[in-house]
Amino acid sequence: MHPESLEAPTNRPIYSPVIVNNKSAHHLFICEGHQSKEFQTLYSSIEDPKKSRLLASEDEFSSDHETIVVTHSALKEKLTRLLAELPLSTTIYLQGCEAFMWDLHSVAIQAGMVAEQVKMFTPVSRQRRLFCTHCHHITEDVTHSPAVCSYCQRNLLVRDHFSRLHSAYVGVQINAEDPADLPLPQELS
Structure with a gap:
C-alpha cells in the first residue's frame, strides 16, 4: 500500500512549443487580440497560398489582404464555415487566453478535426x-x-x-x- 500524495491532483493542460506541421495542406492561424512575435514569425514562415489568418477583436480596424478580422461573437460560426471549406489536412494555430483557445479547439473537434491538428501557444494571460x-x-x-x-x-x-x-x-x-x-x-x- 502506498501513502497518499500530499500534493493536490492536477490535470492542467500542457502547452508544448508550437512548430509548423509541414504535412498540412493549409495552415489557419487564429489570434485573440495582439499577435506575439512568435505567432507572427511562425505565420511568416509558411508560403502564402497555404495559409490564412483570423484575428478576433471587438475593435474595428483595417486589416491586410491576408488577415480576416472577426468579432468574438462571430468567430465560432466563421471558424465552422471555414473548416467546412478547407482541406481535411488543415492545421490550426491558436493564440489568446486559455478559454478562447479551448473554445475554438472544441469547434475544431466538432468539425471533425483531431486534437493533433490544433496547436496552442502558451496562454497570454493567467485569467x-x-x-x-x-x-x-x-x-x-x-x-x-x-x-x-x-x-x-x-x-x-x-x-x-x-x-x-x-x-x-x-x-x-x-x-x-x-x-x-x-x-x-x-x-x-
Missing part, C-alpha cells in the same frame, strides 16, 4: 474560466483563489482540474460548514 460545481455556472476572468461564483455567490477554491468539456477550471465551495472561514487569496499561476 481562468471557472466552472462552479454547485450551480454549474461559468465565471470568466478569474485571477485569484478563492473566487466568488458570479451566479450563486459561493466562495470557490479554484482547483487545478481543467474540464475540456467546459473549457474551464473546476471550483468547489470552500469550507461549507463555515463559509465565512476563508483562506487568504492567492494569485493563480
Whole structure:
C-alpha cells in the first residue's frame, strides 16, 4: 500500500512549443487580440497560398489582404464555415487566453478535426474560466483563489482540474460548514 500524495491532483493542460506541421495542406492561424512575435514569425514562415489568418477583436480596424478580422461573437460560426471549406489536412494555430483557445479547439473537434491538428501557444494571460460545481455556472476572468461564483455567490477554491468539456477550471465551495472561514487569496499561476 502506498501513502497518499500530499500534493493536490492536477490535470492542467500542457502547452508544448508550437512548430509548423509541414504535412498540412493549409495552415489557419487564429489570434485573440495582439499577435506575439512568435505567432507572427511562425505565420511568416509558411508560403502564402497555404495559409490564412483570423484575428478576433471587438475593435474595428483595417486589416491586410491576408488577415480576416472577426468579432468574438462571430468567430465560432466563421471558424465552422471555414473548416467546412478547407482541406481535411488543415492545421490550426491558436493564440489568446486559455478559454478562447479551448473554445475554438472544441469547434475544431466538432468539425471533425483531431486534437493533433490544433496547436496552442502558451496562454497570454493567467485569467481562468471557472466552472462552479454547485450551480454549474461559468465565471470568466478569474485571477485569484478563492473566487466568488458570479451566479450563486459561493466562495470557490479554484482547483487545478481543467474540464475540456467546459473549457474551464473546476471550483468547489470552500469550507461549507463555515463559509465565512476563508483562506487568504492567492494569485493563480
